[in-house]
Amino acid sequence: xxxxxxxxxxxxxxxxxxxxxxxxxxxxxxxxxxxxxxxxxxxxxxxxxxxxxxxxxxxxxxxxxxxxxxxxxxxxxxxxxxxxxxxxxxxxxxxxxxxxxxxxxxxxxxxxxxxxxxxxxxxxxxxxxxxxxxxxxxxxxxxxxxxxxxxx
Amino acid sequence: xxxxxxxxxxxxxxxxxxxxxxxxxxxxxxxxxxxxxxxxxxxxxxxxxxxxxxxxxxxxxxxxxxxxxxxx
Numbered sequence: 116x117x118x119x120x121x122x123x124x125x126x127x128x129x130x131x132x133x134x135x136x137x138x139x140x141x142x143x144x145x146x147x148x149x150x151x152x153x154x155x156x157x158x159x160x161x162x163x164x165x166x167x168x169x170x171x172x173x174x175x176x177x178x179x180x181x182x183x184x185x186x187x188x189x190x191x192x193x194x195x196x197x198x199x200x201x202x203x204x205x206x207x208x209x210x211x212x213x214x215x216x217x218x219x220x221x222x223x224x225x226x227x228x229x230x231x232x233x234x235x236x237x238x239x240x241x242x243x244x245x246x247x248x249x250x251x252x253x254x255x256x257x258x259x260x261x262x263x264x265x266x267x
Numbered sequence: 268x269x270x271x272x273x274x275x276x277x278x279x280x281x282x283x284x285x286x287x288x289x290x291x292x293x294x295x296x297x298x299x300x301x302x303x304x305x306x307x308x309x310x311x312x313x314x315x316x317x318x319x320x321x322x323x324x325x326x327x328x329x330x331x332x333x334x335x336x337x338x339x
Contacts (some may be wrong), residue, residue, distance in 0.1 A: 116301050186290075190298035191314050192305060260310050261301070 117186075118178050119193050120257050123174030127250040130243055132180050137240050145222045147172045196256045204249035215241035273338045277307045280325045280332060296320040 116124075136159055143149055151159065189197075219237060223229055281287040289307070293300045296317060305311035306321075313321065322329045 117301055138271060185294040187297055188301055190302050192302045192311055193299070238305075257301075260305060 117193065118188055119197065119253060121178040122174060123250040123253040123257075125170060125178060127247065127254065129166050129173070130247045130250070131169040132162065132169065134245065135241070136162050137236070140233075140236050141240070143221060143231055144236070148223075148227075150230060192260075196253060196260070199253035199256060200249050203252045204245040207248040210243035210245040212241050215244070272309075273312050274277075274309065274334045274336065275306065276332055277303070277321065280327065284325055292321070292324060295324045315327055 139155075140151075140159070143151060143155070215237065219229060277292070281289070281320060287338050289303045292298045293303045296303075297320070298317065301333055302311065302313075322332045325332065331332060
């Protein structure tokens, strides 16, 4: 597993950790139309903290480890894979951003309202979708374009 | 459009060159070991500069390392 794959794995797990948080926030804000209690805010903060610690540990400790000191961080194949993943992510952003923008309005209706502080949640959620697709596309490409690992 | 097939002799050439490991070849041509594995397995077609660097690492012409066959 090279550095790009490790980074993809760390960030993807980190983004998946935020999914329950976003699902709950979405349910609470747009379905129940309530704000968070003190305990809920604490649990959301705890989950965000776990996500940050996991990501920092993964990116600073695990991902930079290399098999050989002469091994490049990324070569032409890695660049090709990340380029294709970026294209897929861009296409998904073009679809997800308008969809995520419209969903809150469709749920709350013309006269409904949501708290102003929920906007960062909506924006972050909209960014999270193409981000997740980017890292999944990287891992999928590495999986399907891997060779048989045989040194002998 | 005709499909193409790129085969290579990297594995054989590695062993003919003092049982060179994939890691040693990767270090010589400046790519990761994973890329060498993918090229050897035919899962990745290298760029022309990389193909030349691999040929240079074995001190053989490019066509000794890579063979191109058109499948109609």
